[in-house]
Every structure is written in structure tokens, then in C-alpha cells.
Amino acid sequence: MASPLFLPTLNPESVRELLLTLAVACLLFCPAVLLHGAESAGTAIKVDQVGYPQDGPKVVLVGVEAETFEIRRSDDNTVAFRGQLSPPQADPDSGDRVQAADFSRLRKPGTYYVEVPGAGRSWNFAVGKDIFAHTYYLAMRGFYGQRCGTAVDLGPEFPGYFHPICHQHGEFHPSSGAQGTRDNLGGWHDAGDYGRYVVNSGIATGTLLWTWEIFAKKIRDISLKIPESGNGTPDILNEARWNLEWMLKMQDADGGVWHKQTSEHFPGFVSPEEDTLPSQVIGAGTTPYKSTCATADLAAVAAIAARVYQPFDAKFAAQALEASKRAWAWAEQHPEVLFKNPAGVSTGEYGDANCKDERLWAAAELWRTTGEAAYNDFFVKEYAAFLPSLDSPPAENWSQVAPMGLWSYALGKRHGSDKKAIEAIRARTVAAARAVVERTRANPYRTSMTAKDYVWGSNGVAASYGVYLLMANALHKDREFVEAARDNLHYLLGRNTFSLSWVTQVGEHAYLHPHHRPSGDGKHALPWPGLLSGGPNAGRQDDVLKALAADLPPAKIYADQLASYASNEIAINWQASLVFLLAGQLR
Numbered sequence: 087m088a089s090p091l092f093l094p095t096l097n098p099e100s101v102r103e104l105l106l107t108l109a110v111a112c113l114l115f116c117p118a119v120l121l122h123g124a125e126s127a128g129t130a131i132k133v134d135q136v137g138y139p140q141d142g143p144k145v146v147l148v149g150v151e152a153e154t155f156e157i158r159r160s161d162d163n164t165v166a167f168r169g170q171l172s173p174p175q176a177d178p179d180s181g182d183r184v185q186a187a188d189f190s191r192l193r194k195p196g197t198y199y200v201e202v203p204g205a206g207r208s209w210n211f212a213v214g215k216d217i218f219a220h221t222y223y224l225a226m227r228g229f230y231g232q233r234c235g236t237a238v239d240l241g242p243e244f245p246g247y248f249h250p251i252c253h254q255h256g257e258f259h260p261s262s263g264a265q266g267t268r269d270n271l272g273g274w275h276d277a278g279d280y281g282r283y284v285v286n287s288g289i290a291t292g293t294l295l296w297t298w299e300i301f302a303k304k305i306r307d308i309s310l311k312i313p314e315s316g317n318g319t320p321d322i323l324n325e326a327r328w329n330l331e332w333m334l335k336m337q338d339a340d341g342g343v344w345h346k347q348t349s350e351h352f353p354g355f356v357s358p359e360e361d362t363l364p365s366q367v368i369g370a371g372t373t374p375y376k377s378t379c380a381t382a383d384l385a386a387v388a389a390i391a392a393r394v395y396q397p398f399d400a401k402f403a404a405q406a407l408e409a410s411k412r413a414w415a416w417a418e419q420h421p422e423v424l425f426k427n428p429a430g431v432s433t434g435e436y437g438d439a440n441c442k443d444e445r446l447w448a449a450a451e452l453w454r455t456t457g458e459a460a461y462n463d464f465f466v467k468e469y470a471a472f473l474p475s476l477d478s479p480p481a482e483n484w485s486q487v488a489p490m491g492l493w494s495y496a497l498g499k500r501h502g503s504d505k506k507a508i509e510a511i512r513a514r515t516v517a518a519a520r521a522v523v524e525r526t527r528a529n530p531y532r533t534s535m536t537a538k539d540y541v542w543g544s545n546g547v548a549a550s551y552g553v554y555l556l557m558a559n560a561l562h563k564d565r566e567f568v569e570a571a572r573d574n575l576h577y578l579l580g581r582n583t584f585s586l587s588w589v590t591q592v593g594e595h596a597y598l599h600p601h602h603r604p605s606g607d608g609k610h611a612l613p614w615p616g617l618l619s620g621g622p623n624a625g626r627q628d629d630v631l632k633a634l635a636a637d638l639p640p641a642k643i644y645a646d647q648l649a650s651y652a653s654n655e656i657a658i659n660w661q662a663s664l665v666f667l668l669a670g671q672l673r
């Protein structure tokens with residue numbers, strides 16, 4: 087951190103920036119200092135605990151009936167802004183009545199809180215130029231913390247967040263059609279458990295590579311302080327490669343890709359290095375043993391990799407392209423080999439009844455990368471059936487990747503691309519995004535969420551709305567798309583019914599007990615930082631949620647408890663959507 091001793095050499099603008107940086111750093115790193123001021127803060131006022139860009143809309147929500155509000159400076163409690171609250175609005179999804187405190191006209195960078203007579207004060211937050219940069223950094227470091235087959239150390243910034251090398255020994259499960267031991271290093275632990283899954287890796291890694299392709303200028307210079315930092319390759323690509331190399335290892339000699347590599351059942355709540363269950367490559371059980379969805383997902387992601395790594399490591403890019411083409415060919419020969427857990431295996435299944443959307447995505451990415459007609463032909467023949475998927479945002483998830491294929495085709499703009507297809511994809515995405523903007527504005531909590539969206543991983547749904555809106559913006563620039571995407575980020579960072587930040591160690595009131603083995607191993611007072619919770623889930627698939635009151639509205643069905651895997655697990659797919667959403671909000 088810069089020393090205040092340097093202040094006299096800086097111009098007033100720089101001084102303001104530096105003070106803001108210090109204030110934000112303090113907000114993130116010295117909550118004890120601020121606790122005095124924040125001790126009366128409660129959950130009645132719902133604020134993005136990271137903050138608001140100085141030149142955008144700034145809205146806080148108040149859950150207690152009142153008429154006026156004040157924005158006060160955190161350092162000396164003086165009033166920076168006074169305003170009237172909007173009339174109360176009932177929110178059926180949470181059962182709350184909320185009023186909006188709009189202070190968009192306050193543009194001066196600083197650290198503030200909201201004071202509402204009768205409701206108390208809010209958590210501290212920042213107004214500034216590039217306030218989400220540090221959260222982006224932490225969210226990306228979240229992936230580093232999930233690395234398997236290596237020692238991980240978050241360094242002096244987070245002392246004690248360390249684990250020695252884990253899962254060094256791998257072998258083939260009988261269901262894979264192969265046998266013996268195998269090189270087991272690489273990949274990310276998928277979620278709260280230590281399994282590695284090609285299908286969920288597909289959308290997560292693909293989303294990170296797209297984050298680079300679409301927002302390169304914003305993130306190029308952000309160091310993630312990972313072992314590869316400074317090697318000449320942008321750090322987001324360094325981190326994505328860690329998983330990509332494992333995905334490539336999951337490809338068999340015939341081009342097909344095994345579905346997953348996990349133990350037969352989930353391990354106990356132990357540190358990664360303490361999990362001694364055999365890590366096994368698990369296949370479909372009968373010939374051809376690999377699965378179509380996993381194979382097509384690899385084809386898609388490796389085709390993106392062939393583009394984005396080209397300037398930094400041409401040899402790796404060529405290797406990825408070759409793997410992608412072989413995977414494509416395998417999936418053409420085996421278009422519908424579905425995966426079900428073989429007998430005796432109970433880890434995540436990631437089953438999917440239809441792999442055509444995965445093949446569509448692969449075709450679009452291969453066409454975009456190579457310009458070879460066969461991929462374009464497949465896409466043009468098949469895309470129309472998938473256009474309706476764009477009409478129901480957020481549309482994409484690990485089992486539904488058609489939007490990824492459609493958007494990539496439209497963004498690729500290759501000579502020979504089908505203009506009618508591109509126009510249809512663009513028009514439908516923009517129309518659906520406009521509807522989402524309207525809905526988000528009308529929603530009392532200013533999110534794009536609807537009652538049906540409070541499912542397993544609902545915070546990932548909120549982040550995916552952000553992805554959808556930012557993709558619409560990539561196809562057709564519109565400031566309102568970016569702002570509505572940001573509204574969903576505000577929801578995740580504290581502007582929600584719980585007044586809770588759903589990213590670990592981000593904000594003064596962040597959730598504490600993720601279903602995440604490295605955080606729940608009893609060795610850490612706070613969870614590993616930067617990780618997005620799954621969020622409220624009306625499906626109530628775990629005992630903690632089942633025990634909650636029967637009449638709770640969907641947005642309230644959440645428990646910050648380690649045992650609530652259905653509402654409080656972390657996962658690389660929704661973590662990647664969060665990263666994309668954050669990157670889109672950087673300057």
C-alpha cells in the first residue's frame with residue numbers, strides 16, 4: 087500500500103484517488119477499525135457493500151418505512167447528501183416492502199454509509215471510479231484457490247490460506263474402459279467437493295476465455311499474484327490454462343473425452359491434501375466410454391483457446407486446436423452418448439439428455455477460429471432450432487450452452503458467415519435484453535430475478551442475467567444493458583433481502599459458512615476469499631432448507647450454514663459468471 091508520506095508530491099486528483107484507494111483498502115482489510123462506526127449497522131438497509139461507480143446510478147434499498155435518508159461520510163459522519171425515499175413497494179419474491187434511496191447525483195469519490203431515521207445506518211460502501219477491480223481480483227483468485235494437484239498459497243494478503251499439494255495419485259475407474267494409474271495433476275476442484283468435471287469445466291473455462299476476448303482492455307494489466315504472473319501472458323489466461331490443461335488430459339487417443347475425474351463418493355469435510363480417496367477417471371461404463379456432451383464441450387473450449395492463446399503461446403494454441411478438431415470428429419461419430427453415474431459412483435453427475443447444443447457451440451467456436459466450411463455448414467443447418475432459447479434469459483447454464491454458440495457465431499463475423507443467422511441472433515438477444523431491463527427497473531429489489539429463478543445456484547442465475555445483458559451490449563451497445571447487469575451485481579454484493587454480500591470476505595457483512603471443504607476444515611476463522619455462494623433455493627434439497635419455515639417466499643429460502651449445500655455451496659460455473667459480470671463493470 088502506498089505511504090501517505092508521498093502525498094505532497096501528488097496533484098489534488100491523485101491525492102483524492104489515493105485517499106479513496108486507502109479508504110477502499112481499509113473497507114476490505116481493516117473492518118475492525120470501521121467496526122466502531124458500523125456497529126449500529128443492520129440489515130434493514132440494503133446496500134452494495136463494495137459500492138457504486140461515481141458516474142452511474144446509485145440506489146440503496148430500505149426495508150423499514152421512512153421518508154428521508156442521508157448519505158454520510160464514513161470518516162467524520164458528516165452529511166454528503168440528503169434525499170427523499172421513494173414510496174414503498176411490495177416485493178412478493180421476498181415478502182419485503184422496500185423503498186429506494188436514490189443518490190445518483192452524489193459523484194464525489196469516498197467512503198460513505200446511509201443513515202435513515204428510524205432504520206439506523208448501513209454498512210460502509212465506496213463511490214469511486216473503478217470500484218469493482220479488487221472484487222474482480224478476489225473472484226479470479228478464487229479459481230487459483232481451487233487448483234488441484236499443486237500447493238496453493240494466497241500469500242501475506244491472506245495468511246494461513248494455504249494447502250500442500252493434493253490428489254497426486256489418479257487411476258482409471260473400470261467404467262472408463264481403461265485401466266491403471268494416470269497422471270492426475272491439474273484442474274480446479276469443481277465446487278465444495280474435490281471432483282473435477284469436464285462439463286462444468288466447459289462452461290466455466292469457456293466463460294473465462296470469453297471474459298478475456300470481450301474485456302481484454304479492462305483486465306489486461308490486473309495481476310492475480312499467481313505463480314505464473316509476469317510470464318508475459320495475461321493472468322486470466324494463465325489461470326484458465328490451469329484447468330484447460332487438465333481438460334485436455336481427459337481426452338482419449340480416439341478423440342473422445344471422459345466425463346469426470348472424482349472419487350466414487352464425496353470425501354468428508356477435510357482439507358484437499360487430507361482427502362485420500364482414489365481420484366478416478368470415470369466413464370460411461372460401456373463402449374465408447376466417453377460422453378458426447380463432455381467431448382463437445384472440450385471441442386468448444388479448446389477452439390476458443392486456439393484463438394486466445396495464439397499471441398502468447400502459439401504451440402499451445404496449435405495443440406488446443408488439434409484437440410478440438412479431434413473432439414469434434416468423435417462427437418460427429420457419437421452424437422448422443424449420454425452419461426449416467428455408473429453403479430457405485432455418487433459424485434456429481436452433470437447428466438444432460440441432449441448434447442446438440444454442446445455441438446452447436448463447438449461448431450460456432452471452430453468456425454470462428456478456423457473459417458473451415460464444415461463447421462459453418464453444421465451451424466447454419468442447426469442454429470434456427472436454438473434461437474428460441476435466447477427469448478428466455480438468462481438462457482445459458484452448464485447443460486444449456488446453445489446461447490454460447492449463437493453469440494460466438496454472431497460475434498465472430500467471419501467472411502462467409504450467414505448474415506441472416508447473425509441478424510436473428512442479434513435481434514432476439516437485444517429484444518430479450520430490453521425486456522429484462524424493463525423488468526429489472528420494475529423489480530422492487532432492482533434485480534432481473536423472477537420467482538422461478540430461485541433455484542439451486544440462484545446467485546449464478548443472477549450473475550448469468552448479467553452475462554446475458556453484457557452479451558447483448560457486445561452485440562448492440564446500450565448503456566442500459568450495462569447498468570441492468572450492474573443491478574444484478576449490486577444484488578449479489580448486498581442489495582438483497584438479507585443485506586448480505588454473497589462473495590466471501592467482500593464487504594462488511596459477507597456470508598461466512600460456504601459449503602466448501604477448504605473453508606470448513608476447522609482451520610480458518612473466515613472462509614477462503616472471493617467465492618460466490620449458491621444463494622436462495624426454493625427447491626430446498628437439503629435438510630437445513632427443509633427445516634426453514636414452510637411459508638417462506640422464494641428469495642428468503644437460504645441459510646448461511648456449511649451443511650446447506652443446496653443454498654450455500656460455491657461452484658466454478660457461477661464463479662465464472664461472476665467474473666464475467668465484474669469484468670464488464672471495470673473501466
Ligand SMILES: [Zn+2]
Binds near residue numbers: 252275280358
Ligand atoms: Zn486436489
